[in-house]
Amino acid sequence: MGHREHRRAGPASVPCAVVTISDTRDESTDRSGALILRALRKAGHTVLDYRILKDDPPRIVRHLRALAAGQRARAVHRSGGTGIAARDSTYEAVSGLLEKRLDGFGEIFRALSFRQVGAAAMLSRAVAGLYRGMVIFSMPGSEDAVRLAMTRLILPEMGHAAGLLAPGGHGTRQHGRRQTRQR
Numbered sequence: 556m557g558h559r560e561h562r563r564a565g566p567a568s569v570p571c572a573v574v575t576i577s578d579t580r581d582e583s584t585d586r587s588g589a590l591i592l593r594a595l596r597k598a599g600h601t602v603l604d605y606r607i608l609k610d611d612p613p614r615i616v617r618h619l620r621a622l623a624a625g626q627r628a629r630a631v632h633r634s635g636g637t638g639i640a641a642r643d644s645t646y647e648a649v650s651g652l653l654e655k656r657l658d659g660f661g662e663i664f665r666a667l668s669f670r671q672v673g674a675a676a677m678l679s680r681a682v683a684g685l686y687r688g689m690v691i692f693s694m695p696g697s698e699d700a701v702r703l704a705m706t707r708l709i710l711p712e713m714g715h716a717a718g719l720l721a722p723g724g725h726g727t728r729q730h731g732r733r734q735t736r737q738r
Contacts, residue, residue, distance in 0.1 A: 565714030566721070571595050572604040572628040574618065576635035576645045577696065580607055587634045587694075587701040594705045595632070600713070603628050610636045612648035619652055623687035629717040631689055632709070635696030637680045646680040649693045653684030657716075660692065664704055671699065690716045 573595070575588040582588075585607055595602055604622065608614055615636075622628045636645025650656070660683035668676035681704065683692045690713070694704045 565716070565718030566629075567714060568599050568601055569629050569713055569717040570601045570603050570627055572622050572631045573602060573606075574604075574615075574631060574633045575607045575696070576610050576615065576633065577607060578609050578642065580635075582607065586698050587696050590698055590701050591632045591634060591705060594710060598710050600630075610642055610644055612644050615645060615648040616652060619649070619686065619691070623689055626688065628689055629720065630713055631691045632705075633691065633693045634701050637682070637693055637695045639678050639680070643680075645693065646682060649691060650682050650684070652686050653682070653691070654686055656682065656684040657690070660708060663708060664694075664700075667703055667707055668700065671703070685720065688720055690720060 573588055573591050575585050577585070580588075588605065588607065592602055592605060606618065608618060619631065622631060633645070633649065636643050661679075661681045664681045665676045665679055668679060679695050679700070681694055681700075683690065685691070692704065692709050694701050
């Protein structure tokens with residue numbers, strides 16, 4: 556099955572969680588989180604959880620583990636804390652959990668960002684990967700960065716990725732009683 560068929564076979568609606576990492580924002584000032592929520596809902600996805608957490612790695616890890624333990628969210632959309640400032644530690648928290656990295660997400664995000672912000676794009680530590688049956692997308696906190704990531708990268712492929720992760724999803728092929736992964 557080619558990528559177009561895989562994309563069509565993915566679920567039209569993916570249960571999602573949204574996490575903003577910020578030491579200063581609340582729901583009334585979280586424009587990036589609001590943009591993610593609007594984009595997901597407009598695309599027909601369900602938002603199961605929305606939180607604003609301080610840039611505190613143990614707290615972030617606990618929340619991601621709780622989301623995975625609940626086994627309801629298939630995608631987590633995270634914004635903020637991906638820079639290189641002393642307080643930006645979200646990358647370390649998230650990347651340390653990932654079982655498989657989707658290196659192309661960060662690479663393509665920085666390439667697209669370069670067209671908008673120039674060399675400053677290399678300072679982003681945007682990362683994505685898989686953790687306990689969820690795909691986690693970790694984006695910078697700026698509205699422009701979130702808009703770029705959501706419209707150009709995440710929304711076009713989220714159903715495809717979630718479908719590949721689902722037990723019995725379009726990434727598996729049934730052979731008698733045993734399942735084997737497609738390659």
